Amino acid sequence: MKLVMAIIKPFKLDEVRDALTGIGVHGLTVTEVKGYGRQKGHTEIYRGAEYAVSFLPKLKIEVAVAAASVDKVVEAIAAAAKTGQIGDGKIFVYAIEQALRIRTGETDVDAL
Amino acid sequence: MKLVMAIIKPFKLDEVRDALTGIGVHGLTVTEVKGYGRQKGHTEIYRGAEYAVSFLPKLKIEVAVAAASVDKVVEAIAAAAKTGQIGDGKIFVYAIEQALRIRTGETDVDAL
Amino acid sequence: MKLVMAIIKPFKLDEVRDALTGIGVHGLTVTEVKGYGRQKGHTEIYRGAEYAVSFLPKLKIEVAVAAASVDKVVEAIAAAAKTGQIGDGKIFVYAIEQALRIRTGETDVDAL
Amino acid sequence: MKLGSVLRWGAPALAAGLLISAAAYAQDPAAAAAPAPAPTVDKGDVTWMMTSAILVLLMTVPGLALFYGGLVRAKNMLSVLMQVSTIACVMMLVWVVYGYSLAFSGGNAFIGDLSKVFLAGVTTDSLADTFSEGVKIPEFVFIAFQMTFAAITPALIIGGFAERIKFSAAVVFAVLWATFVYFPVAHMVWASNGLIFGWGALDFAGGTVVHINSGVAALVGAIVIGKRVGYGRDILAPHNLPMTLIGAGLLWVGWFGFNAGSNLEANATTTLAVLNTFVATAAAGVAWMLSEWMSKGKPSMLGLASGIVAGLVAITPAAGLSGPMGAIVLGLVAGVVCFIFCTSVKNALGYDDSLDVFGIHGVGGIVGAIGTGIVVAPALGGVGVDDYAMGGQVVTQIKAVLVTIVWTGVVSFILFKIVDVLIGLRVSPEAEQEGLDLVSHGERAYHS
């Protein structure tokens, strides 16, 4: 099994979720994160104090999938999350050794 | 070493933490996340606008443990987090190659 | 490629970011988390109710890097995040198998 | 009651400016005494009118700002607070520069004149009429009280196109709208030589001038400017409903100044307006809540708060004219009608009036304006007016409503188009995505 972790622009969440359910992925976990990268931030001014804010709001999506589905999943996310503008984000994939559904005790791909 | 990542229901946090300290795990990291899965969400209505909310609040727990302890840890979390109701969550395990305690510079299992 | 995940004290973020940019790392993702460990928490009192709060605010930093840079990155983070006080946090490293820049479709180290 | 009564109630916030007595009341009472009894200024009235003006400010900043602000997404919070507050400030300046003169000085049936620009000639000795013969108040407090109406009315409109309007466009539109819609309509309804006033239309505290006027303008704006990006697809839920409740509460508290202050003195009629402003509001809040409970399965806090505001709107024209039981009925009707409008009709029509300004102020205002013609009936516990006949009064009320709708509808449309050409009404889709707070104001509402 693999875990696909994607950093995306927040307003792309619904499209990514729809793309994933479209290919049969029915579970995922989302985290609000802040990203630092090539995309430049903005400046905020509060009276005399000016702050350059370089961390931008992003969402991290984590999806555990069977190894065989990884490419499909990565492609689906990449297609749905793409705007073509800087800051679209990244997808990382790593291996997971075990998976367990707490409710039922099912393990491995059955747990996803 | 392994990293055990569990997605659980928020109100189960204290029980899971107690279960882990009970088996000698004294460190963990918790993140507020939103989960999408089989558990159905709810509908919110604001005047004429109705929104189906399918992302539910969950907590992600990450515990780095020595490889030998993984099963014990997974079992402890699963037992403490279980309600038997849909949406109890998942546990994923993956390998970590290095660990370091920043304060002391200790590495690997000493760092946990 | 490796993913370096560090749990640090929140006010160390800017120093860590500067240290990383200093060694040529130009992307990272930050998550607000709560940590439980050896560092003791605090007590809050609301009228007659006293709560021992053992979860402390921390930041989780995730940086994907080429395998060759891992040691440099770990050292940079550790040096910048260190106060020498309990609760400075941990660094974990694990392998990632794929990386993709959504905007361009670049993969692996080119995607970082 | 004599004929004067019709005029009296038709000019709640009245033509006083026109009739200012420049005679120093303390210095030369004899001179004034000859033709009529010397005008008296009662400090109880003065205190009430100052309190009322202050209460209407409370309605606006922070009241209205919070009511609206809580309903938008966090990224647009400051833009809403800023638009409401800036428009209120700018309108105060416009008011003393030329607004007061245009609304309340001489002129013709449609608009006043420029004799009091920059408050020319107004001093601490100037007095303004009330509805009771011989009872006067200092003109400064009349100016201040009316100023607060001119400040809140254009600010109400911005709820119609919140989350997408350009800041400069909102402010420029507000000034133009005040000049070409608010001042004329206020003059027509409240000045003794005004067109609608002459018909004998009843509007105790500004149902037509303030609520129908702004509600229709908001609707026109929502349509001209177009829907928010993501409307009907993304979750555009209110980001902070407690703020909306604080706003609703402060609107209610402040509205007593609005409604009961419109009597211009502190007498028994004023206390009736106070009581009505309690019970009509409570009735509308409960009516909206129960309607929602029955039709959607759950009573929501936003529903209750929306009903409260709908009730305040509806009782405005009838505040000192209806009896308490009539006020309750008016509130119940307004609560149900506005609920149906905001939840069903609006969705059917498919425009994006972000904060339901038309659904609450426009629709509630129409219910109130027409209903005033009914609940004023002595047979229904109202205070009555001379030569009252329900049919005739209702027709007069409808005429007043229609004139207001047409005037504000047409002129607002033209003004929106002008501002669009001159400045552009709308921010770019990227800016809308990012949020107006950062893009237009360079700041964010919340940091941790």
Add this chain to the structure above:
Amino acid sequence: MKLGSVLRWGAPALAAGLLISAAAYAQDPAAAAAPAPAPTVDKGDVTWMMTSAILVLLMTVPGLALFYGGLVRAKNMLSVLMQVSTIACVMMLVWVVYGYSLAFSGGNAFIGDLSKVFLAGVTTDSLADTFSEGVKIPEFVFIAFQMTFAAITPALIIGGFAERIKFSAAVVFAVLWATFVYFPVAHMVWASNGLIFGWGALDFAGGTVVHINSGVAALVGAIVIGKRVGYGRDILAPHNLPMTLIGAGLLWVGWFGFNAGSNLEANATTTLAVLNTFVATAAAGVAWMLSEWMSKGKPSMLGLASGIVAGLVAITPAAGLSGPMGAIVLGLVAGVVCFIFCTSVKNALGYDDSLDVFGIHGVGGIVGAIGTGIVVAPALGGVGVDDYAMGGQVVTQIKAVLVTIVWTGVVSFILFKIVDVLIGLRVSPEAEQEGLDLVSHGERAYHS
């Protein structure tokens, strides 16, 4: 002072309703002048009473709603705002339908009659008595002022069982409780033919009627309904203490209407009530804070805010009766006693009064009611009453407290049981887990 004085201060928000002069004060002064001097209505009084009614609304929505709302968890925020606001609205309607009549019209020593249901016969010509002979106010403003008391009192109770009550149960209970507890107790304490009034018990602004009454009902409710899921185990910390401070501030601001408005006119005694409402409150806030600092090591903002409310409660019955130094002492005692109660006694007893309604309103009310018998002493700077003897007065005060406790305790218990059978008092544990906002109202307080 003559005997009338005892009655006078015993009926702060008085029996005026009973004694309404239907004589039109402007139309036929001669008729009234024969037996007594023509009653005068001073516009300063009218303004003060309108202002006071408005201030008590400010106390309730948004004041009390925020004070309470900030103390619950985020998932229950809207449910608290909703319960407070809905109960206030419903009570306003109940008040004009039959509450005012039951509390202030004729009847016997325990309850009024139904002669003024739907405000029958009340017009802009109706007047209500004040405590000064010949000084009257329009009955409409008396009704509105008293209405705000009837609106806030049942809303206070819901703090006792916040975060677990069913919404419908809370509203139904409030109406029943008002009918069977509030109206009778108000009548007993404030009507000139009322039982407790007849004893000569002193209650300037409602210490027994409002605070002890609601505090005890909340305690009974907390016990009957049972503890929150997770009580004593989970962290049930306040989700937004700044909201609680806003609430405390608005409660303080609004309480001047409550306390000083209870004098029904704007004279020197009213100003004494204002001053006392400043200093007693400040003293209690400081006392709670210092007690906490000494015993727990840190002074908390919630402690200060809690002390402020405890001081407001304690000075309520004594507001126009105590001198400023007596008020300070009363505040200091209330601050310390309520602190000890809420932090130690309550934990020892082990019930879950979520927002310490009993600990603050009940206990503070009892301290105030009994203390009023002491600080009224001229020797201690109080204004005194006829035939004053401290011992006797204190005994009378204690009697009034006990009757109130027993009445509200027993009847509230019965009413909770009835509502439990009819509707069910409590939501399911799953609903409690999920939060009342979503489950009962279909909405969430905060989105990002």
Add this chain to the structure above:
Amino acid sequence: MKLGSVLRWGAPALAAGLLISAAAYAQDPAAAAAPAPAPTVDKGDVTWMMTSAILVLLMTVPGLALFYGGLVRAKNMLSVLMQVSTIACVMMLVWVVYGYSLAFSGGNAFIGDLSKVFLAGVTTDSLADTFSEGVKIPEFVFIAFQMTFAAITPALIIGGFAERIKFSAAVVFAVLWATFVYFPVAHMVWASNGLIFGWGALDFAGGTVVHINSGVAALVGAIVIGKRVGYGRDILAPHNLPMTLIGAGLLWVGWFGFNAGSNLEANATTTLAVLNTFVATAAAGVAWMLSEWMSKGKPSMLGLASGIVAGLVAITPAAGLSGPMGAIVLGLVAGVVCFIFCTSVKNALGYDDSLDVFGIHGVGGIVGAIGTGIVVAPALGGVGVDDYAMGGQVVTQIKAVLVTIVWTGVVSFILFKIVDVLIGLRVSPEAEQEGLDLVSHGERAYHS
């Protein structure tokens, strides 16, 4: 106008305490009538003064507390709310114990005496003078009104060193500062035997006593205590600007009590003060916003809110003295000057006045105090004073400003040093890192 007028306007919140008529106005009017007409107490005035005192409380808690609280980081929110509220409470007690006596009773040109400690001798029969001969108000309401000024002024100071002061140090400093700075300066400016009053300096509602006084003390404190950890390096952005807007709105609403209440009665001058408090404020808000828009590219809500407060500060000394157009000019100037100061001058000087107390209250106060000498000119629409010559009046105003700056500057410095030695002014860097809420008060503002 006669010479008395100068004194009159120089003593807005006046020497009334000195001239209390102990004659019972109702009981023995003849006795008082012999030398002069019997003093009259108008209930309209009484109501206005009670309302004004209540409004100034609204300015403080929750107004000022929120305005300041929204500007700090979330971890220090409660500490700010707590400092403001605690200081206000403690000052109320200090005021009735000895402050009122020191400020308003007898004494010499620099300070009053102790004849009214614990309000000795003040009863419901005691009257205080107003600025109109023969018009009196109950002394209790004068005491209450002035108390609110004494409560808010030291609370203003804490903004200068927010996020790093020790709680106990803040409270102790406030009491010392009130005793050695506020009471003397209030006496010098407002008492009829006061030094600055004797010069004929104009200060309608406390520009020197309240704003320059506290603004300079805050600057001294910011410098003595030193910068916040992370200043100039970390992001110290406001954590909740909507709270700041609520605060600004409530400050504005409450400031009408502050400014117009300072006339001590409800006459035409009071209504002028009301109107000026609208338009000067609006002008300053717009001026700051436009300055920022032009120089930084975007108009911010914080800028508008800051300008609003700057305008309120600037119009304070001129509230009943300037005409509306003069008030607008004063507001515009204050908006621009304070903007430049807070954004450029302050950064150049490099001190850390956390919430710009000096930049807004100090600088705005100086602009207002000096400007009052100009806009009072009848030629500019002002009300004028006897023997007015602009040059001379401006010189007098500058003298008053300088004396205030020197007094508060020197004494505040000494007091900060004393408190530093006795208690320590500042928390440890670790405590500052962790946040004052947890470290000093054992609680957190927000939980989810």
